[in-house]
Amino acid sequence: MDTLYWVDDYKTIYADERTFTRFLQSYSRGMGRGRLTREAKLRHERPCRGLLLSTGETTLEGEASILSRMLVLEIPPWEKRDPGGAALAKLETVRDQIPGFTARFIQWIAAQANEGTLAKELASRFESNVKGYRDSLTSKLGRQANTGRMVQNWAVLVTTYQMLRRFMVDLDCDNALPGWQDSIVETVKAVQQERAGQVFIDTLGQLLASGELMLARDMREPEEPRPGTTIVGYLDEHYVYLLPDVAHRAVLRVQPLKFNTPAIGAQLKEDGWLIPGTNNLTVQRRIRGIPTRLWQLKADFLGCDDCDGGSATG
Secondary structure, eight states, rough: OOEEEEEEEEEETTTTTHHHHHHHHHHHHTTOOOOOTTTBBOOOOOOOOEEOOOOOOOOOOTOOOHHHSSOOOOOOHHHHSGGGHHHEEETTTTTGGGGHHHHHHHHHHHHHHTTOOOOHHHHHHHHHHHHHHHHHHHHHOOSSSOOOOHHHHHHHHHHHHHHHHHHHHTOOGGGGSSSOOOOHHHHHHHHHSSHHHHHHHHHHHHHHHTTTTTEEOOOOSSSOTTOOOEEEEEEEESEEOHHHHHHHHHHTTSSSSSOHHHHHHHHHHHTOOOOOOOOSEEEEEEEETTTEEEEEEEEGGGGGGGGGGSSSSO
């Protein structure tokens, strides 16, 4: 299970995005691709039994669930990582000792397991690291949604790093191990930006700022929109009331989304922006005297608590 499965220089022009996405989902679940035999019997699945490492200049766009299963690392050019090749030259002096390092580490881990302390220590460290990352994300980003998988991914890595450091401390050579660095905050931000709900908000904000769309003030007698401008919702002191299908259609004209209106609403609710009704994602209000279903959103979902009702720029 520790064999490296290499995907070199991924690009959408060379690989089918849907196939690669399906493969990544199956890989993260430890599953193969289910198929039938000629006799219409279920064929035995053969999952990827290695460690997947992919390089490339881009990532899959619009696939927040895929990004959350990855650890995306931005690697700078070699000359920036090791100016003058100093680290490489130092490593060259101990080249003959490197092949035995992993074997020695495995022996050390096996000794911990034989003593009966390994499982308990791993569980304790993992739980502590999960809590640490959650607290850190809350302090740095405030409200987040769907960070569980990313937190667990990084918690596994830092737990492994901690065990490796313990091993090197026992050998009195921990000074050779670089300090721990991670990019969990950047990963969470990248995933949130790819969530359909966030893409919907960002695109809607641009359309409002451009004047193509507007939020009216008075539900009973809304002001007439300017020529070429569409009313997509209504604004009061505390909330924005969006016409879900009207807003969704407007966004789709400029930004294709793989999610329908209810799915976008569900994500907005999950992200803490949408306040649902009693039995529905929508609330009912009267617009020009007509009972109408609307999304009730917190007024700051666009970052515009003081927005002017007749325009989007405030």
